[in-house]
Amino acid sequence: MQKFSNVKEMHRLLYGYNGFVIFVLMAFMCLTQERINQAMTARAFLESAGAVPQSSVVIFFTTTAAFLLFILVGHFYRKSQRRHVRYLLFAAEIVICMFLMRFLNLSYDGVVLLVVADLMYKYEGHRQEYTLLVAMICLYFIANYNMAIFQTKIISFEAYASYYNADAKAVILAIKNTFYSLNIVCFVFYLVLLVKNKHEEKERIRLLNEKLEEANQRLRAYAIEVAQMAETRERNRLAREIHDTLGHALTGIAAGLDACIMTLEIAPEVTKQQLNKIRDAAKKGITDVRRSVKKLRPDDLERLPFQEALMEMTRNYSESSGMEITFDIFSWSDNLRQDQEDVIYRVLQESITNAKRHGHATKVKITIGGNEKYLLIVIADNGEGCDKVKQGFGLKHMRERLELLHGTIHYWSDEGFIVEAMIPLNGDAYYGKNSDS
Amino acid sequence: MRRKILAAIIVAAITFAAIYQAQSQTTLTVGIFAGSNWNVPQGETYAIIDEVRKNFEAENPNVKIKYISGIKKEDYSEWLAEQFLDGSEPDVFFILADDFNMYASIGALMNLESFIAEDKNFSTDVYYPSAFNFGKYENISYALPAESNLTFMFVNKTLLAKEGIALPKNNWTWKDFLEICRKVTRDTDGDGIVNQFGYYDYSWQQAAISNGVKFFRDDGRTSYFADSRMEEAIKFLMELRSLNGNFEVTPKDFDVGRVAFRPFTFAQYRTYKPYPWKIKKYSSFEWDCVKMPAGSSGGNISAMDSLLVAISSRTRNKDLAWALLKKICYDKTTQQLILKKSQALPVRRDVITSVEAQEFFSWDSNETAAIATIDISSAMDKAIMPFKFKNYNSAMLYADTEIHKILTGIIPLNNALNKLQKEINAQLQH
Numbered sequence: 024m025q026k027f028s029n030v031k032e033m034h035r036l037l038y039g040y041n042g043f044v045i046f047v048l049m050a051f052m053c054l055t056q057e058r059i060n061q062a063m064t065a066r067a068f069l070e071s072a073g074a075v076p077q078s079s080v081v082i083f084f085t086t087t088a089a090f091l092l093f094i095l096v097g098h099f100y101r102k103s104q105r106r107h108v109r110y111l112l113f114a115a116e117i118v119i120c121m122f123l124m125r126f127l128n129l130s131y132d133g134v135v136l137l138v139v140a141d142l143m144y145k146y147e148g149h150r151q152e153y154t155l156l157v158a159m160i161c162l163y164f165i166a167n168y169n170m171a172i173f174q175t176k177i178i179s180f181e182a183y184a185s186y187y188n189a190d191a192k193a194v195i196l197a198i199k200n201t202f203y204s205l206n207i208v209c210f211v212f213y214l215v216l217l218v219k220n221k222h223e224e225k226e227r228i229r230l231l232n233e234k235l236e237e238a239n240q241r242l243r244a245y246a247i248e249v250a251q252m253a254e255t256r257e258r259n260r261l262a263r264e265i266h267d268t269l270g271h272a273l274t275g276i277a278a279g280l281d282a283c284i285m286t287l288e289i290a291p292e293v294t295k296q297q298l299n300k301i302r303d304a305a306k307k308g309i310t311d312v313r314r315s316v317k318k319l320r321p322d323d324l325e326r327l328p329f330q331e332a333l334m335e336m337t338r339n340y341s342e343s344s345g346m347e348i349t350f351d352i353f354s355w356s357d358n359l360r361q362d363q364e365d366v367i368y369r370v371l372q373e374s375i376t377n378a379k380r381h382g383h384a385t386k387v388k389i390t391i392g393g394n395e396k397y398l399l400i401v402i403a404d405n406g407e408g409c410d411k412v413k414q415g416f417g418l419k420h421m422r423e424r425l426e427l428l429h430g431t432i433h434y435w436s437d438e439g440f441i442v443e444a445m446i447p448l449n450g451d452a453y454y455g456k457n458s459d460s
Numbered sequence: 461m462r463r464k465i466l467a468a469i470i471v472a473a474i475t476f477a478a479i480y481q482a483q484s485q486t487t488l489t490v491g492i493f494a495g496s497n498w499n500v501p502q503g504e505t506y507a508i509i510d511e512v513r514k515n516f517e518a519e520n521p522n523v524k525i526k527y528i529s530g531i532k533k534e535d536y537s538e539w540l541a542e543q544f545l546d547g548s549e550p551d552v553f554f555i556l557a558d559d560f561n562m563y564a565s566i567g568a569l570m571n572l573e574s575f576i577a578e579d580k581n582f583s584t585d586v587y588y589p590s591a592f593n594f595g596k597y598e599n600i601s602y603a604l605p606a607e608s609n610l611t612f613m614f615v616n617k618t619l620l621a622k623e624g625i626a627l628p629k630n631n632w633t634w635k636d637f638l639e640i641c642r643k644v645t646r647d648t649d650g651d652g653i654v655n656q657f658g659y660y661d662y663s664w665q666q667a668a669i670s671n672g673v674k675f676f677r678d679d680g681r682t683s684y685f686a687d688s689r690m691e692e693a694i695k696f697l698m699e700l701r702s703l704n705g706n707f708e709v710t711p712k713d714f715d716v717g718r719v720a721f722r723p724f725t726f727a728q729y730r731t732y733k734p735y736p737w738k739i740k741k742y743s744s745f746e747w748d749c750v751k752m753p754a755g756s757s758g759g760n761i762s763a764m765d766s767l768l769v770a771i772s773s774r775t776r777n778k779d780l781a782w783a784l785l786k787k788i789c790y791d792k793t794t795q796q797l798i799l800k801k802s803q804a805l806p807v808r809r810d811v812i813t814s815v816e817a818q819e820f821f822s823w824d825s826n827e828t829a830a831i832a833t834i835d836i837s838s839a840m841d842k843a844i845m846p847f848k849f850k851n852y853n854s855a856m857l858y859a860d861t862e863i864h865k866i867l868t869g870i871i872p873l874n875n876a877l878n879k880l881q882k883e884i885n886a887q888l889q890h
Contacts, residue, residue: 056545065541066559075568075773078547176567 030220033213034140038097040209041137042090044202045123048131048180049086051195053079055183064186071185072178082126089123093134097141109145116141117162124166130180130199133206135166140213272308276301313361329364330355333371337389340372344379346387353392356448363446366424367400370432373417374402374442382406382440393448400444408436486777488784490527491543491553493536497767498609498727500803505529507801512794516787523780544568551775552784555603555768557594561848563770564597570771572601575782582790590845591807594766598679603768604789607804610836610843611666611762613752614724616717618745619644619656630751630834631760634667634696637721637753638703644720645703653707659700659721660709664863665856666723668693669763669844671755675859680849681888685859685881689757694877696755697867717745723762724749727803751834764843766807805840812837855884 056079059068069076077085096119100112120134142158180199184192279301286294324332334350341348359367371389378384384406393399412418412434421444425432430446492509496502506529513525527550531539537559543549555563563569572595576582584592587605595603620627623644628636641658648656668675671693676683684690713719729749732741751760769788771781788794795806799817806812821836847856862880865871 060542060545063538063542065545066538069541069544069566069568070562072566074566076545076547078545081547 030144030213030216033209033216034144037137037140037206037209037213038094040206041133042094044131044133044206045086045090045127047202048127048199049082052128052130052183053082055186056082059186062186068182068186072182074176074178076178077126086123086126089119089126093119093123093137097137100141101144113138113142113158125177128177128180130183131203132166133203135162136206136210138162140210143214143217269308269312272304272311275304276308279304324361324364324368329359329368333368336368336372337375340375340379346375346379346385348375348387348389351388351390353390354394355391356393356395356398359398359448363398363428363448366428366430366446367398367444369424370400370421370442370444371402373421377417377442378402378404378406378440382408384439393445395448397448398446400446402442402444403437404439404441406439408438408440412436485522485524486780487524487526488552488777488780489550490525490784491536491540491550492527492529493531493533493554494529495533496727496731496803497533497554497556497607498725498765498804500725500727500731502731502803504801508794508797509788511797512784512787512791515791515793516784520780520783525784547774549772549774551777551781552769552771552788554606555770557765557768557846557848558853560595560603560768560770561597561850561852564600564602565850568773569597569602570773570775570778570781572604572771572782572785576601579782579786582786586790586808586810588764588807588809588840588843590764590840590843591766594845594848595768595770603770604785605766605807606769606789607798607802608764608766608807608840609804610726610764610839611723611752612726612729612749612834614722614729615748615750616720616745617748619717619720621746627748628750628753631754632750633754634671634756638696638699640720641700641703648718654705655713655718657707657709657713657719658703660711660714660719661722662697662700663723664693664697664860664867666752666762667697667755670752670758670761671696672758672761674844676847676849676852676855676888680847680852683855683859683881683884683888685884686878689755691873691877692756694863694866694873698873701867715742717742723752725765726805730803749834751839759842760839761842761844762839763846764840765846767804805836809837812840851888851890855887858887859884 056076059065093116096112096116100109100116103109103112116138120138123134124132139159139162142155146155181196184195184199187195279297283294283297283301286297326332327335330352337348337350340346375387378387382404384404387402387404390401390403391398414422418432418434421442422432425444425446428446430444432442432444434440434442490509490513492506494505506527509527513527516525517523533556536554537556540549540553540555540559549568555569576584588608591605591608592601594605595601615627617627620640625640625643628640637659643658644656645654645658646656647654665675668690671689673687673689673693674684709719714722752762754760769785771778771785775781789807792808792811795808795811796814796816798804798806799811799820806817811817817836821834859880862871862876862883866873866876
């Protein structure tokens with residue numbers, strides 16, 4: 024940032040310097056004209072001038088106004104963001120530059136370098152090289168054309184300088200040339216600063232990019248670490264839960280049962296009462312286990328009624344993926360167990376994900392039906408499908424989850440991919456199936 | 461509602477501005493020098509411009525005409541240049557012949573071509589071509605003539621009568637001129653010194669012009685000094701000079717009446733012929749003017765100078781300035797006033813040929829004025845317009861020096877004119 028302000032300062036200096044030179048030249052012309060009038064050599068001056076001079080007042084005001092306008096347009100040119108506006112402003116700058124040179128009787132063309140400086144300031148590299156080249160050539164021609172068209176109507180600087188004696192004239196011309204040379208030096212220095220600045224900026228960007236990459240890598244590593252930590256924490260929690268609930272209950276049960284063994288013969292009634300207590304403890308243990316398992320469930324399932332949770336999940340997914348998901352629910356069992364809800368939720372989630380990921384489907388139709396004995400879920404998409412289904416992780420998990428509930432899964436390709444999952448509902452079916460297999 | 465009020469205010473403002481503009485006065489400035497352009501004394505210096513001002517202001521009630529009085533002719537050129545440098549030059553100004561080309565070339569003068577073409581009340585036909593073309597630079601009109609001056613030959617009638625020589629006619633030739641000069645050039649008091657001469661101040665330019673020589677091409681790029689008519693003129697002058705022997709004629713010889721001829725402008729004639737100048741100068745002898753003697757290949761032609769008036773190219777009131785310029789240079793009343801008040805000739809043909817003019821030219825009714833028999837109008841028609849291109853003065857100065865050397869015999873004539881032409885052409889190329 025520090026470097027950039029250096030370029031700005033140099034730019035300001037370049038403008039200030041040119042303003043100073045223009046003011047000095049203008050003052051020189053005005054004063055010389057006044058002196059010529061006082062010395063009564065106006066006729067001779069006109070003869071050598073070859074053009075009608077403007078009065079001092081006119082020279083002063085036109086030149087000052089033109090330079091101020093030049094500064095203003097240059098400022099807006101550098102500030103402008105829109106390209107067309109910028110081109111327009113640049114054209115205006117060139118025109119003002121021409122007039123400024125005209126007002127100064129073409130005695131100072133350092134203003135052209137100011138225009139180039141402004142052009143370079145906005146130079147963005149790449150394809151602009153040609154624009155720059157064309158602009159520079161144009162400027163060169165304009166400067167020369169300017170000379171050509173005004174040639175007959177301008178009063179040369181020499182004509183003014185010739186008013187003074189030979190020594191003074193030499194000094195004046197030397198000063199004028201020094202002004203011009205100094206301007207070129209300033210301009211070149213400005214360019215060097217500009218180039219250096221652009222280079223440094225590039226370097227800075229490169230360094231920033233490197234840092235960014237490094238930070239990204241650390242973030243990735245941290246993410247993995249966090250995931251692992253979460254897993255460990257979850258494992259620890261489960262262990263704790265198991266220890267606190269199951270362990271507590273089972274220890275209690277084991278201890279109770281030990282006591283029962285001892286008292287069974289002596290006091291069967293007491294044992295019976297004791298066994299009732301043990302059963303209660305076991306039931307409480309089961310409740311505790313359920314409660315801790317519950318904490319592992321997806322948030323939606325926890326928050327919303329099951330059917331709404333499904334809707335929410337699919338809606339979210341379709342919103343995020345742009346896939347159209349429709350539901351066709353023919354029948355629904357109201358007393359689904361949590362583990363059944365979980366499996367249905369996961370199956371739907373996985374199938375939709377597969378439809379998008381592997382089948383590139385745009386539409387998915389979910390049909391849920393069945394009777395009191397089982398629930399049938401069909402997920403059909405309009406994706407590419409595949410001839411030979413390779414069982415991936417997802418499908419394998421689905422199968423495993425369903426098998427835990429003694430359900431089945433089938434899938435095949437038709438006009439898209441179809442997954443059909445069947446879940447038995449009541450205990451009879453549960454055990455029935457179990458005994459069948 | 462608010463908008464309507466705003467609109468009403470704007471309309472009112474514009475109306476007031478328009479009315480104010482219409483009622484406000486425009487001031488036109490005129491650049492003019494005191495005295496005559498023709499180096500003769502002039503009494504009522506500003507009589508003509510005052511009359512122009514009065515008439516113009518009467519015709520244009522909103523216009524005021526201003527001029528700065530008291531600028532002498534010798535200061536006028538510098539004064540005008542200073543005004544230009546100040547940006548405060550007059551809208552309409554008289555311009556000296558020496559300055560005209562410089563101002564025209566730097567673009568200080570208004571191009572009059574469009575005014576001339578568009579103004580139905582203006583015709584260039586009223587002017588003599590030599591006078592009108594005098595206001596042209598590179599074939600574009602930048603100025604109009606206000607008055608003209610023609611060169612004639614002054615004749616000392618008393619001297620001729622004493623020598624028993626008849627007054628020359630207006631169609632006289634070099635031969636007549638040479639003959640009379642030969643007769644009158646002699647030593648009258650017998651002291652061995654020639655004290656009566658034939659001519660004074662007769663220049664090689666005047667001789668060449670009356671022999672039909674044109675010195676330069678119109679664009680001033682080439683000279684014609686090697687013309688055979690030029691050689692004739694030089695030879696004639698050498699012959700004339702040889703009459704005087706080694707004696708130089710002085711202005712005093714002329715003033716006291718011991719010279720028969722001297723070129724004389726119309727302005728000088730008008731100044732010195734009538735009272736009061738008549739008794740102050742040339743009172744010891746009778747004199748008159750005739751046309752210049754004709755060369756063997758030319759005619760009774762002389763050069764006609766004109767005083768020009770131009771408009772500044774930076775004037776803010778172009779049309780008014782043009783109207784004022786016309787008032788000075790074209791208006792018949794003004795031109796008639798010039799006939800009466802100025803020593804020079806008006807530029808309008810109809811004024812020159814008018815009855816009043818004829819009466820004016822022959823005011824000296826008690827003697828048979830030769831000038832009254834000159835057809836001034838045709839003399840102006842035939843007159844040669846002086847050159848005034850950029851290098852004219854330096855070229856002419858160089859030619860004058862060289863020709864003087866030829867005339868005085870420093871350089872033999874042989875091939876001198878060819879050489880002169882080459883050298884001048886080389887100068888003109890720059």
